[in-house]
Amino acid sequence: xxxxxxRDDREALTFAKRVTKDPGSFSLTVVRLDxxxxxxxxxxxxxxxNEVLKEFKQKSVANAHxxxxxxxxxDAVQTTRILRSIMNEFELIIVGRRNGMDSPQTLGFSxxxxxxxxxxxxxxxxxxxxxxxASIFVVQQQQQLKGTNGFKL
Numbered sequence: 001x002x003x004x005x006x007r008d009d010r011e012a013l014t015f016a017k018r019v020t021k022d023p024g025s026f027s028l029t030v031v032r033l034d035x036x037x038x039x040x041x042x043x044x045x046x047x048x049x050n051e052v053l054k055e056f057k058q059k060s061v062a063n064a065h066x067x068x069x070x071x072x073x074x075d076a077v078q079t080t081r082i083l084r085s086i087m088n089e090f091e092l093i094i095v096g097r098r099n100g101m102d103s104p105q106t107l108g109f110s111x112x113x114x115x116x117x118x119x120x121x122x123x124x125x126x127x128x129x130x131x132x133x134a135s136i137f138v139v140q141q142q143q144q145l146k147g148t149n150g151f152k153l
Contacts (some may be wrong), residue, residue, distance in 0.1 A: 001094040002083070002121055003032045004105055005049040008096030012139035013052060016094050017059075020066055029067040030056065031086060033079055035104045079105040080124070087125060087132040095121045097140040 001016040003009045019026045032053065053068075060066035073079040087093070097119035098106070109120035114127060122138040124130060 001028065001030045003030055003049075003053070004096070004098065004103060004121070006045055006096060006098055006101050007048075007141045008098050008101075008119070008139060010048065010052050010096070011141040012094050012096040013056060015137075015139055017056065020060070020063060024065070027065045027067070028060075029069065029090065031082075032068070032070045033073045033082060033105050034070060035072075035074060073105045075104055076106055076108050083121075083124065084130070087130065087134060090134050092137060093125060093132075093134045094137045094139060095119065095125070097122065097138050099140065 001012060003013060013030065016028055016030065020028045057068055060068070071082050073082055097117075098121065099119060102110075106120045109124055110116070113120060113123045115123045118126060118136070118138050119140075122136050125132045125134070125136050
């Protein structure tokens with residue numbers, strides 16, 4: 001699971017945690033790509049990300065099938081390099097869609113996007129230039145719709 005941050009990545013992490021509930025069936029590696037300067041998004045999103053990751057690390061520390069790795073990527077070039085180095089180590093890669101989120105690690109990816117519905121990381125992993133053999137699972141947090149009267153549907 002690739003974690004850059006934001007609500008879609010938090011939703012993807014929630015799904016990834018469910019996969020590990022059946023011991024021995026799957027191994028999970030969460031790779032957090034953090035920006036060197038820490039300026040990936042607004043402060044509240046960063047707080048939420050840190051809390052979700054803190055809880056994840058605490059609950060999975062005793063699980064031998066779960067690995068947590070932090071990598072620093074200051075720009076899109078380093079993100080690409082990291083993704084290339086790990087892409088064929090896994091059969092399935094889970095990513096958040098990150099619709100409309102720009103960060104230093106993904107700056108410029110959307111300009112070259114062939115499949116924007118996959119998000120910038122999903123699109124990068126399925127591109128013919130990347131030659132990734134893993135299946136890619138893209139997660140987007142459910143959007144709450146509001147009716148004309150302002151109430152959530």
